[in-house]
Amino acid sequence: MHPHISTFYLASVRVRAAELLPWIVALAAFFLFPDFLSLGARILIYILLVLSLDLVIGYAGIVTLGHAAFFGIGAYTAGILSAHFGIKDPLLQLAAAGTVACLVGFGTGLYVLRTSGLTLIMLTLAISALCLEVANKATSWTGGADGLSGVTIAPILGYFRFDLWGKTAYLYSLAVLFVVWWLVRTLLNSPFGASLAGIRDNRTRMEGIGALVNRRLVQVYSISAGIAGLAGALLTQTNQFVGLNALGFELSGEILVMLVLGGVGRLYGAFIGTAAYLIAQDQLAKKFPEDWYLGVGILLVGVTMFARGGLLGALDSLTARLRRALKL
Amino acid sequence: MLLSEIVSVLFHGAAYGTILYVISVGLSVTMGLMGFANLAHGVFAMAGGYTLTTLMGWYGVPFPLALLAAFVGTAVIGLILERLLYSRLYDAGELVQVLLCIGLIFIAVALARIGFGAQAQRVALPGYLQGQVSILGRDFIAYRVFIIIFSALLITALWIVIERTRWGAIVRAAVDNGRMAQSIGINTAMVFTLTFMLGSGLAGLGGALGVDLLSVQPTYPFEYLIYFLIVVALGGLGTVRGPFFAALLIGIGDTACKYWVPEFGSFFVFLAVTVILGLRPKGLFGTRA
Numbered sequence: 001m002h003p004h005i006s007t008f009y010l011a012s013v014r015v016r017a018a019e020l021l022p023w024i025v026a027l028a029a030f031f032l033f034p035d036f037l038s039l040g041a042r043i044l045i046y047i048l049l050v051l052s053l054d055l056v057i058g059y060a061g062i063v064t065l066g067h068a069a070f071f072g073i074g075a076y077t078a079g080i081l082s083a084h085f086g087i088k089d090p091l092l093q094l095a096a097a098g099t100v101a102c103l104v105g106f107g108t109g110l111y112v113l114r115t116s117g118l119t120l121i122m123l124t125l126a127i128s129a130l131c132l133e134v135a136n137k138a139t140s141w142t143g144g145a146d147g148l149s150g151v152t153i154a155p156i157l158g159y160f161r162f163d164l165w166g167k168t169a170y171l172y173s174l175a176v177l178f179v180v181w182w183l184v185r186t187l188l189n190s191p192f193g194a195s196l197a198g199i200r201d202n203r204t205r206m207e208g209i210g211a212l213v214n215r216r217l218v219q220v221y222s223i224s225a226g227i228a229g230l231a232g233a234l235l236t237q238t239n240q241f242v243g244l245n246a247l248g249f250e251l252s253g254e255i256l257v258m259l260v261l262g263g264v265g266r267l268y269g270a271f272i273g274t275a276a277y278l279i280a281q282d283q284l285a286k287k288f289p290e291d292w293y294l295g296v297g298i299l300l301v302g303v304t305m306f307a308r309g310g311l312l313g314a315l316d317s318l319t320a321r322l323r324r325a326l327k328l
Numbered sequence: 329m330l331l332s333e334i335v336s337v338l339f340h341g342a343a344y345g346t347i348l349y350v351i352s353v354g355l356s357v358t359m360g361l362m363g364f365a366n367l368a369h370g371v372f373a374m375a376g377g378y379t380l381t382t383l384m385g386w387y388g389v390p391f392p393l394a395l396l397a398a399f400v401g402t403a404v405i406g407l408i409l410e411r412l413l414y415s416r417l418y419d420a421g422e423l424v425q426v427l428l429c430i431g432l433i434f435i436a437v438a439l440a441r442i443g444f445g446a447q448a449q450r451v452a453l454p455g456y457l458q459g460q461v462s463i464l465g466r467d468f469i470a471y472r473v474f475i476i477i478f479s480a481l482l483i484t485a486l487w488i489v490i491e492r493t494r495w496g497a498i499v500r501a502a503v504d505n506g507r508m509a510q511s512i513g514i515n516t517a518m519v520f521t522l523t524f525m526l527g528s529g530l531a532g533l534g535g536a537l538g539v540d541l542l543s544v545q546p547t548y549p550f551e552y553l554i555y556f557l558i559v560v561a562l563g564g565l566g567t568v569r570g571p572f573f574a575a576l577l578i579g580i581g582d583t584a585c586k587y588w589v590p591e592f593g594s595f596f597v598f599l600a601v602t603v604i605l606g607l608r609p610k611g612l613f614g615t616r617a
Contacts, residue, residue: 063423063426065426111606112606114606115605115606115609117422118359118365118561119605119609121422122557122558122561122605123602123605123606125557126554126598126601126602126605127602129554129594129598130595130602133593133594134595137591137592137593249550249553250550253430253433253434256426256427256430257427260427264423290438290441290442291442292438293435293437293441294434294435294438294442296434297430297431297432297433297434297435297436297437297438298435299431300428300430300434301413301428301431301432301435303427303431304417304420304428304431305413305416305428308424
């Protein structure tokens with residue numbers, strides 16, 4: 001998939017007009033679709049999660065099947081803080097969830113990233129299965145298969161209450177996503193981002209020119225885990241509930257689908273793919289749950305066979321073709 | 329009392345382990361041959377399970393014939409998928425291969441749910457495999473004894489084929505050095521296809537044999553994937569022996585944990601796998617990463 005990744009989207013540090021589009025759409029949606037704000041918040045949260053996945057897969061070239069573990073760890077951290085320790089301030093929970101997930105990412109990253117290829121995939125899978133089993137069996141802390149309920153969240157900054165219509169949840173998630181997007185974008189435009197791309201495209205050569213390959217990978221893995229943890233905390237806060245499926249292999253697979261649908265290694269692939277997937281799911285999955293999964297599976301097989309760049313990749317080749325046609 | 333508990337754990341663990349082995353051995357060989365992480369391998373096992381339950385439950389096909397049909401049917405599915413999809417992605421990156429597999433899993437789960445509903449399939453075993461068998465004064469579940477004996481015969485046959493026949497030598501050569509094998513005139517593409525077919529067939533047979541151990545339901549490929557992968561990862565790629573010991577270890581270990589410390593579930597098995605894989609990326613019995 002890597003040869004298809006273009007640096008087009010990161011060509012300049014200055015924000016181009018097109019990059020403002022997602023934010024304009026998100027704000028417009030807030031006013032245009034007041035009945036769909038809880039779906040909207042869900043989309044924003046998953047965009048955050050998929051963005052963190054893109055950082056590891058698309059930019060660092062680490063193929064992981066256990067990314068949902070960090071999402072779940074963040075979700076349970078926020079939930080447990082509220083249900084067992086009475087810490088109900090959302091920003092405090094958010095910070096704690098991000099920190100815990102980041103630390104777990106750092107610890108497992110040190111361990112896992114010494115390997116590569118198949119072993120790496122297996123290890124990420126094994127660690128996420130381990131986390132799932134802990135959450136499943138430590139029922140007094142996590143509620144086990146019944147999920148963790150009794151999560152209450154205080155108003156944000158003591159003022160903005162989480163309302164029934166999801167207005168607060170939507171704007172809050174949007175704000176967090178915006179801040180993280182800005183940080184990630186800055187990070188990717190830095191020499192750090194360039195060294196990541198170097199490692200992804202030619203690891204041996206990067207080692208040859210003296211780059212600290214393993215250290216870079218552990219760093220990006222920890223950062224990505226932290227972001228996934230933030231997304232998990234947001235989900236807990238907007239749902240006031242945590243379930244085991246926040247940790248499962250199925251979620252790891254699903255977010256991979258969203259990322260690939262949008263386009264890997266493109267930063268905005270996470271936005272487009274996630275929104276398209278979740279909106280389609282909301283419209284179709286309830287009416288035809290089986291057909292939905294069948295469709296997703298067929299789509300995925302089709303993407304691997306014919307359209308490895310995802311939606312943004314298709315857009316790229318379309319514009320390239322148009323340009324050539326106009327010049328001729 | 330403890331002795332009888334140990335015997336019981338070893339017995340059930342051995343039955344579980346041999347089933348895991350029959351399902352996973354094909355995965356080990358194809359991964360060693362093609363370097364392709366076929367995460368959708370559980371789909372074949374599930375297909376075998378559904379073939380057996382459908383043929384026996386709906387059409388009254390006798391058990392031995394249904395087993396045979398599960399083997400042949402999944403081998404054919406394997407052949408078709410390998411030619412149509414897998415073979416195009418041998419040179420693609422890991423991510424693409426993983427995506428194809430996840431796509432196949434989604435399709436299989438959906439098809440199973442559409443065709444058979446969400447609940448687990450049950451099947452009435454033939455009379456001669458029901459009840460208990462008395463061995464050395466102890467009673468054992470007859471069907472599990474059958475599983476162990478049948479699998480042992482199957483494994484012996486498989487090892488003889490791989491170690492003693494010309495075709496086995498060709499497969500081993502292709503695993504050890506694919507390019508060299510190709511350059512001395514071995515049709516490696518054909519070897520890939522045949523091995524994939526055989527591996528899928530064995531997975532289907534294992535899934536059919538294990539209907540009362542690994543419950544046949546739509547989420548099968550997700551639920552047991554980790555076990556199949558663990559067996560292969562610990563056993564080492566491209567071998568038929570390594571996964572056998574790994575499968576027994578996992579089968580007995582998992583059974584022991586669930587028997588003596590049920591409050592921890594599979595925690596210790598996953599922990600052990602994480603530690604072992606981190607320390608020995610080539611697996612416990614493997615020689616190649």
